[in-house]
Amino acid sequence: MATTVRIEAADGGVLRGMQDFLGRLLASGKVGGVVVPVHLFGKGMPMPTLVTDPEGLGRADPLAPAFPLNGAKLVSRLTRGRSGEKIAAVMRPCEIRAFVELVKLNQGSMDDVYIIGVDCHGAFSNTDYPRFVGEADPMAATATFLDARAKGAPGEGVDIARACAVCEHPVPLGADLVVAVFGADIRDHVPLMAASPRGEALLTGLGLAEGSENPQRAGFIEKLVAERMANLERMYAETLESTSSLEGLAQHLSACVNCYNCRVACPVCYCKECVFNTDVFEHQPWQYMGWAKRKGSLKLPTDTVFYHLTRMAHMSTACVGCGQCSNACPNGVHVMELFRTVAARTQASFDYVPGRSLDEAPPLSVFKEDEFQETVSHLAHGG
Incomplete structure (x- = not known):
């Protein structure tokens, strides 16, 4: 115009x-x-x-x-x-x-x-x-x-x-x-x-x-x-290095107390009822004791890593990188860094930039026959 x-x-x-x-x-x-x-x-x-x-x-x-x-x-x-x-x-x-x-x-x-x-x-x-x-x-x-x-x-x-x-x-x-x-x-x-x-x-x-x-x-x-892209690449490298193992990921999220502030602050996390607000994760006392005895100790609260992995699975295609997840965290967990690093790979896989256009359907909401041809070919040949 x-x-x-x-x-x-x-x-x-x-x-x-x-x-x-x-x-x-x-x-x-x-x-x-x-x-x-x-x-x-x-x-x-x-x-x-x-x-x-x-x-x-x-x-x-x-x-x-x-x-x-x-x-x-x-x-x-x-x-x-x-x-x-x-x-x-x-x-x-x-x-x-x-x-x-x-x-x-x-x-x-x-x-x-x-x-x-x-x-x-x-x-x-x-x-x-x-x-x-x-x-x-x-x-x-x-x-x-x-x-x-x-x-x-x-x-x-x-x-x-x-x-x-x-x-x-x-x-x-x-x-x-x-x-x-x-x-x-x-x-x-x-x-x-x-x-x-x-x-x-x-x-x-x-x-x-x-x-x-x-x-x-x-x-x-x-x-x-250009300046921000350079910062972004450094952040990706740092986050990938620190979370490349399950132990590293657990340490990255170790201060999480399951307050769910990051979920509430996320602008694209819209579910009316979240699975983490249901009784699915309301474990019984005997379960806690059993897990603790099997390992010798049990970190409380439980399910912190699983919570973030579940959110990443749900939100990585739609993450716009606003950083409100980290902004809302009371304990300074670097949630944004982790989510943006994971989202970068997910969004690149679908050639999708969230919010770029109303005409682009969210990934996984549509089926495209020409997607992931390398994977399809690999599986077809017994890979």
Whole structure:
């Protein structure tokens, strides 16, 4: 699409410009609400908020380097069924991709939502974000972060979450509008680009000044992706080395306490009833004693490794690498590293990138005769 407008960085910087744009969108009547991170409690974490009154956008921080949860599940709840009004949702690339996967699984719909994707510099973990903000106003801290990242600076004292540092998809796919932060001078303006016919129609009549894509954006993206791919390959190598044996895998997961936070935080883990919440794993006292006597000792809680292996079997084709599993872990288990490493091989086997397109059916949901011909040939010859 050719339509590009400018989000001006007037008084209060580009965040005020973003708030103004979202306020215009609400005032236009084209949407009944906007889902956007808002600082609802002073300096607290900006949480996804459904805003219906433009006055409620005063503390909206859509570019904050905070990622308390993947909003795909929230948007799926708002679109699974009819509310009678359309909404707009400001989402990171990994949130969009997770939402696309949920739509494929009939857990949400694109019909009543406009997706406003943002170029993503990454975010801090839930524990590091307050350290980053410190005593500063969080809105000012966001501006400082964006300015530093635009210059390629790593930040001071704390860095973005590892999931973000290894994310090779920092640009929104499948959005209606794209907030093109990369390569932009945020002290002047940020381009807002229509990425679909629906997005182009959404911009009509908002009174925003005409703009153009920043010519530096493509080079910025190329450099950023190259850096992150290098980080990703190092992470794969480290994780494969440390988990190449059952003993290594058990050690990698040794701090797991079966709290299941990673399952709850995962945006594409959607089952209404999980097998691990049933009585299947409610063992009897005599069973525990029998296992302990057979081995001489028994680690408690049991089933931690099996739990993660089961989740990997279920989720490795759909993992978008958002890192919320690790973000939610109370004991610092490197869940993301393990899942991304396994998912890389699974997804490559099916030539599947989760969230890349609504037109691509999830692996294992369709049968393709030409898949895995090497394996079929090997078995046919008695391999």
